[in-house]
Amino acid sequence: MQSRTPASRTGRPRSAAADAAILAATREGLVELGWSGLTLSDVAARAGVAKTTLYRRWSGKHELVVDAVAELFDELVLPDRGSLAADIEGVVLQFAAILNRPEAKCGLMGVVAESTRDDALRERVRTSIVERQKRLVLAGRARAQERGELPPEADPEESARTVDLIFDMAAGAVVHRTLVSGKPADEEWARGFTHILLLGLTTPAPNLTPPGKTVS
Amino acid sequence: MQSRTPASRTGRPRSAAADAAILAATREGLVELGWSGLTLSDVAARAGVAKTTLYRRWSGKHELVVDAVAELFDELVLPDRGSLAADIEGVVLQFAAILNRPEAKCGLMGVVAESTRDDALRERVRTSIVERQKRLVLAGRARAQERGELPPEADPEESARTVDLIFDMAAGAVVHRTLVSGKPADEEWARGFTHILLLGLTTPAPNLTPPGKTVS
Amino acid sequence: MQSRTPASRTGRPRSAAADAAILAATREGLVELGWSGLTLSDVAARAGVAKTTLYRRWSGKHELVVDAVAELFDELVLPDRGSLAADIEGVVLQFAAILNRPEAKCGLMGVVAESTRDDALRERVRTSIVERQKRLVLAGRARAQERGELPPEADPEESARTVDLIFDMAAGAVVHRTLVSGKPADEEWARGFTHILLLGLTTPAPNLTPPGKTVS
Amino acid sequence: MQSRTPASRTGRPRSAAADAAILAATREGLVELGWSGLTLSDVAARAGVAKTTLYRRWSGKHELVVDAVAELFDELVLPDRGSLAADIEGVVLQFAAILNRPEAKCGLMGVVAESTRDDALRERVRTSIVERQKRLVLAGRARAQERGELPPEADPEESARTVDLIFDMAAGAVVHRTLVSGKPADEEWARGFTHILLLGLTTPAPNLTPPGKTVS
DNA sequence: ACTTAACCGAGACGGTACGTCAGGTCTTAAA
């Protein structure tokens, strides 16, 4: 969240309740007004807080929304549904469900759009929202390895690359399906997606690529 | 582009040159100012055109940027690189190259962000930008079938679902890699992506895995 | 009215009906929209005429309204009510009646306001609207002289000055009463006004002005 | 000026200096650009103030100019020139001098023109500018009564009517002379005007001349 | 009847100001 200067000892302390109220008001505003319609004046009014209070804690709309949205995605958990495929489907459906909430799609896409020209913001989005969800991929793989569905890691570097790839594919596909194609990422779709993803992960090395090009 | 009513026979005709100038100015503005920094006043000034002319043809920033960005993605072609895998890699890299251009990422994410609260806009984005690129998937599959890399279609409905799925996965993965993860979608990445995608497509595994069962 | 170039012999002649329609539409527009609300596009539409036609004949809103309003004041006539006082009262009431019509007050004050910074326009207002109403003062005086109520003119220069003064006093008082004070210039008021005006005109020379200052 | 709600105790108080700067800038703008050329953007820029500050205090151009012009006419004073006639001449010349200033004529006629379609505005013009100058008529009469030039009041209602009439005649005549006839309201003219006005006031002629009868 | 030139309607065009609104800073008094 925002940088808290612990050096200040004197004076009136900041209201702790205000933070939560502001973030909730932000999400409420996103639901009703969308990203571009959201104004900090409105957030302040909703939270029963002065605009100054808000600017004292966040540097602007971007950062505020990042924090407000991040809390949403932290709800994701990895369910144990008995198999790797089912676990993947479960996470995908959870992710799709969150992305269906208006505050999530508005807020996320808004900050992503801004982050195309603001590296600091993109980094903040990545660390506050995206990167921390890789825990799901890691946990899923670990559980699959326990079950014997996947072999243990060999090359740690290669392993990290694969996690990134899977993450981009999963998150990207759900976002594109939901926000661009405008169709529901439902169970059937999740099954099809998981099918393709899993086969690629579990099949060692193909012969379809022309000679001279190995894949993994 | 905007709907042209051919019923108007009288009056001064609209300048054809203005359209091109405006769209080019829009892209230029996106490069320099980004989505949120782009103003229609600035576009008009760049294009040497009055603001009213702009509003006469487009209803606002959203629609204008959709048209301006759509022209970028129409540059995509399907190269014949000898195999399905190589073809996919080629298209993915082309797509990544376009998405690396600032006007493309700014503009695309900007309109997508807005479209989360505007169904008409999302439909416009879909038809003007996204949907027409499915031609690449269709052409790639046809060529692969000629080569014998893929079997001919059996169920047309299932086939359409697969095209959609592939498209969401490909477009989504590249976008997420480029814009969120912030890492380059380079040849190595494209190879990994293609590997996973292709195996899933070519392995005749059971498509209907019951929930809770393993896949491979 | 507008300058007509008689040098043009060939080609389609201007529609005579259009002029009248335009002036009528102008007055109609003044009634409904007022001076500042009046637009030439609206006038053109009301008159069933293209904007170009309008600009071909008048150079702008100012001149058009001058012509449109001038026609209103040309309705003034000098009634023969038997005495100078009654004649003055009659004309004053007529003038007040015209000035009560919204198109008259709107239009007149509008062009007068503009004319404070445009000498050519003020001259046009004076010659087209104001000056020609001095005929009423002249006719009234002539009739009073016939009746023997006023002596014949002695000094023609002095006479002209007096006509101007009376005119300014009469027109100014009615305008101020109607438009600024916002009270009706009714019969009682006209009687009071006429009383003061006439006494001053018919009394030869006062002694109230301090020595060394003669009035007439 | 604008109504100040003294109930507001909290928040940053309005800058008092801004008011004066804005009104001065308004007059400056009137001088250079005239009524129709005056824009609130320009006024704001001149006053070194944001447009919003301006709109926060005045509802529009009309009200702003009323206040700006009102200050001009508050400069009028009643000089003691020894006799009623001389006093009247003095005030008339002062009024003419103010009306000769471009900001005064532009502004006054502009708001009067607008007020022909806006009763609230006319009332504002009347109370803020016109009505308060009746003090001059009242003071002049009182002084003349002290001198014995005029008898004391008999009927207070009749007295008020006379004040109104004198005021309409004086103000109207000067305005018409200056702005419509376009000739200077100089000493000679003022003498002539005063002559007529005073005779009417001091001659105890029958006030109720039946219509159709001669006066003198 | 046939030029021919000015006329006409429609409406696009480059400008400019409008009045509103959001962003972000500041100045108060109170807590």
Next chain:
DNA sequence: TTTAAGACCTGACGTACCGTCTCGGTTAAGT
């Protein structure tokens, strides 16, 4: 020192009107 309140500057918004222009098409006078 923080807080609520709200005034402040900046700058874009989308609209409206101005006066000009460019079309296709019309209408008389002069041949």
